[in-house]
Amino acid sequence: MGKWDHRDEGKRISQSVLQGKTTEDLRNSQKFIKGLLDLRKSQKLTKTYIEGTKKAIKYNGVPKVFVDYRFDGTATGRLSCAAYSAKEAMGVSFHTLPRDTDNNIRSLFNCPEDYRFVTVDYAAMELRVLSHIAKDGNMQTAFTQGADLHTYTAQMLFNKPEISKEERQIAKAISFLIAYGGGAFNLAETTGISVGRAKKIIGNYQNVYPAIFEYMEFVEKFIKENHYAYTIFGRRRNLPDITSKDFKVVNRAARQGLNFTIQSTASDILLCGLLGTHRRLKEEGIDAKPVATVHDSIELICHKDATERCLEIVYDELVNYPFIKEHFNIHFDVPFKIDAEVGFSFGDGVEVDFQDGKPQNLQEIQEYMND
């Protein structure tokens, strides 16, 4: 037999078998496997979301699904959300809703007549958090200047102003990999470059963003000495595995600790934004309310006449974060950015163009809603 390749849960594929096939056979197999994977995906969508939602509606007696938000659902401190299950698992978890637009599952969740569905996302929040807590001047400059971080990183990494799509992709992959404790092998696998080239690029990355690596070293040292990691919000995660004799277990605990300091902080920033928004909407008597939060986004419904004010409040609470300043006295070194959409449902909408915290394209939104 030929070379065996060990990847993905230890499964092995004999490449020599493939080399013995005709090109036509290989094309046929390729088509069949692609079709099979598509079928499974589409069957899963039907079962989980269509049948699950129907079951939930039938049980609830109203065309609504109810979910259960859990503070203790993840070790990282992020919120988890489960379908509300009384007698059996039913409904959907918003955290696993696919984003595909072909069969737009998100479009099932809508707003009443005369209301708007507003979706607000933080842009690149985890990397903004990392640049703040690691105090990396270069990365902070990119965010402060409003540059596209991955293009900026690629320009610094490859030392040239014009960047190809592939180079930007590599820069994006490396930023996330480094932040979550990945190495040259992961980068090579994700981007399809050689391990040697990946090592060289990581070396360059270290020169571009030195403080990120210093921060990673600091976190690892702290965890080894104290057996826990903590965030600027005061959340902590115990990491007893750091004392293991198995170096793989120790490395995993260190990675988990690093992830925790970033993910949990990003999650708490969003939570503060959600609370601030909810409080302000109530105080001002605006006919709008949050209806869900999914990962780094907030979903609201608001009356069509309250759209402008609702967007202004959401912008202020998420971008200028008065709630965090008031309750935690934290001032971030980098600006926050949000992407917002207004539409009929969770799965459609017009992107909001904000200038100085005010939506500029209300007319466009109005026309979209009238169509």
Place this chain on the structure above:
Amino acid sequence: MLTIKNPKTFDWANMALSDCCEGNAADSYFTLKLFNLIEKKLDDLGMSRLLNNLIMPSLSTFSEMEYEGMRVSEEKLESVGRQLRVANIEEEDNLYSFDQVETSDNLSSNNDLIEVLYTREGAFEMYPPDRTAKGTPSVSAPTLKLLLEHIEEELKRRG
């Protein structure tokens, strides 16, 4: 609820209000007892601010969101469901049109897929990539994706 022995099988929808109140009162009582025990520890760990300024205030926001729920468009549910059902049928028909697949094969059955992909003479004959703990070759999504990746690499190599 402390008083419910098996929450998964309990008929929550028809629970008596008095039982519900009693259960919630017991929950609250014991939660308070626990809080009294851990309050100092939270202070010592520097976590009180997180609890008081973020976790506790968020409870009312989340309870309102949970109570409100998410509205579902039944019309959209039907149309997207129909769209998916049609896609499933078309995809299945497409898979059965391959010469290597027999009409008696059940594409949802792992055993049948193992035959079609790996072991049956005259089918795809990709041969088992490896045996799983149960002794049978795998047709799991990661294995199929890996197989696909290798086929594509081989096709690319051949130009």
